[in-house]
Amino acid sequence: MSPVQKPAPRRSRKSSPKVGFVSLGCPKAMVDSERILTQLRAEGYEIAGDYGGSDLVVVNTCGFIDEAVQESLDAIGEALAENGKVIVTGCLGARRGSGGGTLVGEVHPKVLAVTGPHAADEVMEHIHAHLAKPHDPFADLVPPGGVKLTPRHYAYLKISEGCNHRCTFCIIPSMRGDLVSRPIGEVVREAAALVRAGVKELLVVSQDTSAYGVDVRYRTGFVGGRPVRTRMTELVRELAGLGARVRLHYVYPYPHVDEVLPLMAEGRVLPYLDVPFQHSHPRILKLMKRPASGEKNIERIRAWRAICPDLTIRSTFIAGFPGETEAEFEHLLAFLREAELDRVGCFAWSPVEGAAANALPGQLPDEVREARRARFMQVQSEISAGRLRRRVGTRCTVMVDAIERDAEAGAWRAATRSAGEAPEIDGLVYVALDGEAQARALPPGSELAVRIVDAGEHDLFAVPA
Numbered sequence: 534m535s536p537v538q539k540p541a542p543r544r545s546r547k548s549s550p551k552v553g554f555v556s557l558g559c560p561k562a563m564v565d566s567e568r569i570l571t572q573l574r575a576e577g578y579e580i581a582g583d584y585g586g587s588d589l590v591v592v593n594t595c596g597f598i599d600e601a602v603q604e605s606l607d608a609i610g611e612a613l614a615e616n617g618k619v620i621v622t623g624c625l626g627a628r629r630g631s632g633g634g635t636l637v638g639e640v641h642p643k644v645l646a647v648t649g650p651h652a653a654d655e656v657m658e659h660i661h662a663h664l665a666k667p668h669d670p671f672a673d674l675v676p677p678g679g680v681k682l683t684p685r686h687y688a689y690l691k692i693s694e695g696c697n698h699r700c701t702f703c704i705i706p707s708m709r710g711d712l713v714s715r716p717i718g719e720v721v722r723e724a725a726a727l728v729r730a731g732v733k734e735l736l737v738v739s740q741d742t743s744a745y746g747v748d749v750r751y752r753t754g755f756v757g758g759r760p761v762r763t764r765m766t767e768l769v770r771e772l773a774g775l776g777a778r779v780r781l782h783y784v785y786p787y788p789h790v791d792e793v794l795p796l797m798a799e800g801r802v803l804p805y806l807d808v809p810f811q812h813s814h815p816r817i818l819k820l821m822k823r824p825a826s827g828e829k830n831i832e833r834i835r836a837w838r839a840i841c842p843d844l845t846i847r848s849t850f851i852a853g854f855p856g857e858t859e860a861e862f863e864h865l866l867a868f869l870r871e872a873e874l875d876r877v878g879c880f881a882w883s884p885v886e887g888a889a890a891n892a893l894p895g896q897l898p899d900e901v902r903e904a905r906r907a908r909f910m911q912v913q914s915e916i917s918a919g920r921l922r923r924r925v926g927t928r929c930t931v932m933v934d935a936i937e938r939d940a941e942a943g944a945w946r947a948a949t950r951s952a953g954e955a956p957e958i959d960g961l962v963y964v965a966l967d968g969e970a971q972a973r974a975l976p977p978g979s980e981l982a983v984r985i986v987d988a989g990e991h992d993l994f995a996v997p998a
């Protein structure tokens with residue numbers, strides 16, 4: 534065994550589980566080894582110096598040239614022969630074999646798990662599965678889904694940080710940098726842990742959800758040992774299999790978004806898209822440095838609705854952008870009437886310190902920007918109310934957010950959301966309940982079938998179906 538340097542024990546635990554570690558390959562692989570070893574020590578595992586003293590062995594492999602591949606396969610074979618419990622990670626783990634699985638799995642079918650490189654969290658998860666984590670009286674106080682600020686039954690799942698666009702009204706890229714996608718295995722593991730901890734709805738967020746994986750050229754990651762590309766469609770498919778509702782936010786209307794619509798039509802993902810269009814007129818979109826033109830967006834919306842007629846679309850817009858003419862603003866209102874979006878927010882343009890748009894010519898007076906925002910909202914509120922009215926008489930499944938009691942009337946009702954309402958930003962579906970007993974049977978996160986009986990400007994009213 535050629536183990537990495539054995540760190541001095543931090544504390545001795547008679548019963549601490551022991552992990553042997555073989556680290557092969559380049560400095561990047563060594564950094565991965567260091568991350569895993571650091572995490573092992575932080576969790577109370579001991580690092581063993583020989584196969585016999587190890588409860589399990591991790592082999593970090595190299596797959597660069599044939600010689601390195603052979604050395605890695607030999608090291609795995611030796612660890613299997615000497616110890617028997619082996620987890621493989623590193624570049625060779627990402628190589629596919631002739632049968633479609635991993636090369637390592639085909640040569641050494643007895644290995645417990647195989648991951649690719651940069652997969653410290655996934656390796657740790659496999660270690661936990663095969664060699665129980667030592668009890669830590671402090672760390673074990675943290676709930677399995679982590680500390681959350683949201684109610685227990687829904688949670689935000691951040692899939693990337695930063696943004697590759699340079700919208701002229703936005704300073705996020707200057708603060709958070711270019712897009713950095715989280716490894717797909719890590720995202721799915723976090724989502725699975727949230728679901729295990731009781732989360733019933735996952736809200737996928739980022740600066741640009743459709744761009745997930747662009748920065749890593751959609752590289753293949755590993756989810757539970759299976760190779761999966763770092764890409765929005767693949768990620769959504771994985772999340773759809775976890776048994777929770779999945780809602781997508783900040784989705785840009787790129788062509789590949791069409792791929793998730795069938796998943797929505799099949800009921801595997803909530804038929805809901807939060808798409809920040811910002812404007813419709815090509816010249817304003819260009820001034821904003823936004824990716825798509827208004828005409829294409831209308832076509833896209835039509836295509837989405839043809840695939841998934843129940844789709845709810847939420848969006849945000851800016852009225853009174855620098856240089857926006859009355860005709861261009863009218864273009865935006867016409868877009869709204871044609872697009873018939875379900876839920877919409879609108880901001881009157883206002884300069885943000887550091888934004889490039891501040892220097893654009895044709896800045897409009899505050900009153901004009903504000904008046905356009907008000908006109909926009911007038912048009913949209915009629916559209917939104919009309920869309921809600923169309924739902925009266927239909928049936929749907931809702932998820933309970935909270936139970937409320939009208940102290941004066943003594944009536945009970947459940948504040949719920951169907952597929953069409955995201956928490957905190959959209960309206961609610963209020964379900965009239967029979968009394969306290971029915972209310973008590975509906976904890977937050979429970980689902981029930983309802984019939985919509987009335988619609989307000991933002992909210993819907995229903996009765997159990």
Ligand code: SF4
Nearest residue numbers: 696698700703705740
């Ligand atoms: S508005 Fe969104 S897409 Fe545009 S730069 Fe800011 S974060 Fe990126």
